[in-house]
Amino acid sequence: MLMVPVRQLGEGERGAVERVLDQDPYAAAQVAERIAAHGLSSWRAEGRIFGYGSRRQVESLCWSGGHLTPVCAGKPAVAAFAERLGAEERICSSIVGRAEAVLGLWERLSTHWGPARDVRENQPLLVAESTPDVPLDPRVRLVAMDEIDLLFPAAVAMYTEEVGVSPLVEDGGRSYRRRVTDLVRARRAYARIVDGEVIFKAELAVVTRHTAQLQGVWVAPAWRGRGLAAAAMAAVMADALARVAPTVSLYVNDYNVAARRVYDRCGFRAAGAFATVLF
Structure with a gap:
């Protein structure tokens, strides 16, 4: 060899x-x-x-x-x-x-x-450097430590929908709950909460001196199609750009047409493509 x-x-x-x-x-x-x-x-x-x-x-x-x-x-x-x-x-x-x-x-x-288990061959990588020219949703805010019990079911639902398996399987969800807790503690978890229910959530899952990478973007199924995602995303982006990093980035499945429309409205530009192989 x-x-x-x-x-x-x-x-x-x-x-x-x-x-x-x-x-x-x-x-x-x-x-x-x-x-x-x-x-x-x-x-x-x-x-x-x-x-x-x-x-x-x-x-x-x-x-x-x-x-x-x-x-x-x-x-x-x-x-x-x-x-x-x-x-x-x-x-x-x-x-x-x-x-x-x-x-x-x-x-x-x-x-x-x-x-x-799955091969996702085309996941556009997107980057934004400025707050989008859409109204910000003032009800989207950082999640407080005493709201983790509200956030966690939404996080589990998002993960299961996105990855295709539940994060509760491996160890009853203990490690995933620690991850969610760490993001809340670090002031990197956002949500809009209505009557005790999380209807929108997103996290700055990765933060470097160059970028804050958004993951876990999710709208509760009953609230989809009402046009709230762009304003909610804009609120997250505004805070992240003002407080955390000079850019916001993310990658999205190419077949997620609704999400890609939202990101386009929010001023994201293409920066190549990711792929993910899931086991």
Whole structure:
């Protein structure tokens, strides 16, 4: 077998890693946030980061943990990462990132790690730098700590609808509830609540110095089709841009036409495409 220039990176190469992450700040946001918080020690970060390139020049990255995420990975890097990872058992629950790299990894890893539960090949990556020119919904606000019991059922419904499995399955929902609680505590969870019911929610699931990445955008089924989503999203964007980061970003399934219309109204622009492989 040919040796490939892939190696696990450590804290001593953090500067090189951050330079690669900065080359694609929107697609690399999830990896960048984790490294900013935990560094490159795998025992602290609950994952490993592999680099492709010479000792003098790290060209591409691949984060391997609960998710597998390639960063700035062209075809040679994808092939090299796949060769390294294909020798190991799968530990990730998804492969997510720029579409070309993700689908290239999956083409090579599917015989080792398959089958996948779902492959979403085209998820437009969208970015906005300014508050949209639509009225803001003043009833959308940050969720308070004493409202977690109201938010949690809506979060479970959103996750189940989006991912296709319930977050309650693995451990009764304890880890997912911790995640929701952490977002509320960090002032990154938004909702509109009517008579004790969450009818709209969204979270800043990832925050870096470049962007706040929105996830978990959801409207209660009974409230869909009433035109509330754009104003609610605008309120979230206004707060995030004023308080958290210079841009707001997200990725969306290409078939979610209603959501894409809302994001278009809110001034998001295309910044490429993601793909996700779900296990």
